[in-house]
Amino acid sequence: MKPIKISEAVVRRLPIYLRYLNELSLSNIQTVSSQDLGEKLDLNPAQIRKDLAYFGEFGRKGVGYNVDYLIEKIRQILKLDKTMNVALVGTGNLGRALCNYNMYIKDNMKIVAVFDADMSKAGTSINHLQVQPMQELAETVRKLDIAVGIITVPAGEAQNVADRFVSAGIRGLLNFAPVVLKAAPGVRIHNADFTAELLSLAYYMDDQNEEQEEGDAEQ
């Protein structure tokens, strides 16, 4: 129906919009303009309007966007209007942190199964979820209709875990391990690699003197 290809950059901004709109809604603010959004989110208002316009006409000329309506629409676009089940592999510090994060309440993404290769961890529980051994992964993914896998294992094991997720029929992966994963086409991989973010931050940490040359500029 819609032959327009939506760019990755656009999709990546939608959750940012959603997040702030939720804040506005909680403050009982009913209407917001692209200008307001742009200031708050450090984005160009034209870009925001264009992003939203890819999906429909959600605003009213001369008025702006109805906050709750826009929330509803973005949630539909992101397919967050129904619960999406998620599995996580790797119950180290990071994995446990994510399990406790519950995004379920607002965002409909729910970690419903947790796995660890370390058999001794099987049966222990994290945030009301029993840790399962890896052998049960495929079956659980199928049974619970899990669409997305989160990988929080050491770099060396990440590809192996990814492979197991993919052959279990998962269609999206959120990878926290500092490696580039390979997967069959059709499986979407997002990386949440803070080590890369931190190291690239170092590049911009000039000495104070240099700083004057380079000036302020971008963010």
Next chain:
Amino acid sequence: MKPIKISEAVVRRLPIYLRYLNELSLSNIQTVSSQDLGEKLDLNPAQIRKDLAYFGEFGRKGVGYNVDYLIEKIRQILKLDKTMNVALVGTGNLGRALCNYNMYIKDNMKIVAVFDADMSKAGTSINHLQVQPMQELAETVRKLDIAVGIITVPAGEAQNVADRFVSAGIRGLLNFAPVVLKAAPGVRIHNADFTAELLSLAYYMDDQNEEQEEGDAEQ
């Protein structure tokens, strides 16, 4: 000296190169071509060559790049040839996970101070570091010459923590909280917002039937 402006996208790829080069070095592989790198990292070889060429001529025509030499060079570019001190605020699950992560050994970024607003946590220790109360932040940042701050507090407190970091003289922030932070120009902010990554992943999770229309395509 160098008036060429290096784009953000380029800088963001350098840690990815570095990471894989370190792997190669550990396997005693001496030489690598942009082709090899491209295949392994899912990037265009021309892009890799171009990225590196911004900073100098590191390769040899007909041969490729010397792995250890390239590692050394990228580390210099990213200013990882000397230790960079880092402070972290927020000792929840995520904060503790990061403290235990030690990137120090390979990457010269070292968390040397940890803070929490919750006074009752002061004095407890995480990975050999004593948690300090927020009042000590400014002084510690100065004393330990801390350049980068990591924010792992709830969304509602993140801007406040950022402000305190900035007025303490920090020059870079890695923000894990799901908000857009504001800071004076000259302070670099990187976001490590996995909630946004996860929500945008949902967009691509079509039903199996739709999947056929949209095909395989990008990653």
Next chain:
DNA sequence: TAGATTGTTAATCGATTAACAATC
């Protein structure tokens, strides 16, 4: 020498921004 691979220029592609008619 023949084969391989860089560094770099030019071509392409895509994303952001400006501008403005439409209209609430």
Next chain:
DNA sequence: TAGATTGTTAATCGATTAACAATC
């Protein structure tokens, strides 16, 4: 009506990719 703000087209800007001479 006057002011505000959208949706959208056109202009700009920037990033990626292709191509190839240089050369190891």
